[in-house]
Amino acid sequence: MIEVPEALARSTVEREGESGAEWIAELPGLVDELLERWGCEFDGAVMHGGVGVIVPVRRRDESSAVVKVSFPHPGNVHEPDAFAAWGGRGAVLLHERVDERFAMLAEVEDGDEVAAVAGRVGRRLAIPAPPGLPRLRERADAWEEDLRKDAVALPHSVPGRVVDAAVATVRELGRVQPDILIHGDLHAGNILRADREPWLAVDPKGYVGDPAYDGGTLLKSRALTLLEADDLPKAVHRVLDMFAEAAEIDRVRVERWAQFHAVQAAFWGRRHGFRRARGGPGLDWLIAFADRLAELLTERA
Structure with a gap:
């Protein structure tokens, strides 16, 4: 037992x-x-x-x-x-x-974190969705409501234009999404090195929507690595470029979803904390990074 x-x-x-x-x-x-x-x-x-x-x-x-x-x-x-x-x-x-x-x-295969191949894995997983799976477009209204509510209710330093950019992504990309099966939480920890294929995905959410959505989950998973980068804008640019090119999807859509994820994370951390830190200096540090990432991605949009 x-x-x-x-x-x-x-x-x-x-x-x-x-x-x-x-x-x-x-x-x-x-x-x-x-x-x-x-x-x-x-x-x-x-x-x-x-x-x-x-x-x-x-x-x-x-x-x-x-x-x-x-x-x-x-x-x-x-x-x-x-x-x-x-x-x-x-x-x-x-x-x-x-x-x-x-x-x-x-x-099961031998595990190994790898972010560089996430786009290729995402491309292989993007197939016509079977019925009965949750559609991300059905979450759009709740996403917008939460963003606007948190922007007013929470103490924060996220500029209004950054929140507005995330809301615009919800309105322009979130409400009309293809019936494509995507992973929904595609990041380095959910990709395993394998024998049957070079890389295999695990722990999917089984969402239906825009394959570019997973670019944001990938970028969030790289947070600790990005924190060590000498040139953060360049490091972020490289991650998103590699993902979009390998996934064969529009680079701008990937960046807009990544910005949306970053704003969500900035507010989520203030309300709930993160798995890596629920309070104290560690949480403050991660929230500050989420704020910085959200603003950086807004400047690039």
Whole structure:
């Protein structure tokens, strides 16, 4: 029986309360049940993300895989749907799924963070979307409302023109988006080095919308690396250029979505903190960087 990582248990209970505590208590038994159901054996240390566990296993045919069990939440519903639609093309193969338990048995390869190939992976994942997946265009009204509300309600130093640029992106790009399946959270940590293909995506949100949207999630994931850059504008320019060229999508759209993501992050950090820092100097530092990035991207737009 697995031991639930302490950090996952603590964050889940803090975030979800009693329902989170109940899920954590049931998790070891659920994993045992899934391993028996799928004929797998433990094959390594239990890992975790923000919302679930990842258990390395060996299947009956001696191949490696992972059992992933996520906390039951609407945001985790469509991950297996996206994997099923891609069928291993640019993403890991989904071997088994138990949707009512938010559980999957998936292909695994050796992990390695790489941002330079995100555009190529995104291009491979951009396929006509199956029905029933969440459309990003349906979030546009809420995005605009939140941006305007936060700009008024929160103490901040984000210039009005920066907020206006993000709102314009929502209005001009967010409300009319193609029926294309995209990852939705494409960044270096969600791309694995592989044998079957050079790189494979994991942990998709399974959204439907503009492939350029993922350029913003990629840029946010590079924040710590960008902070070390001698020339921040040049470093940002290079990341977005590489992504857009490899993904074969419009560079301006990528930059506008990246600016929108940066403004969202600046306000989100003030309201909720970030996973890397919930308070104190670390949070202040990340918020200041989000502000700087949002303004930089507005100047370039």
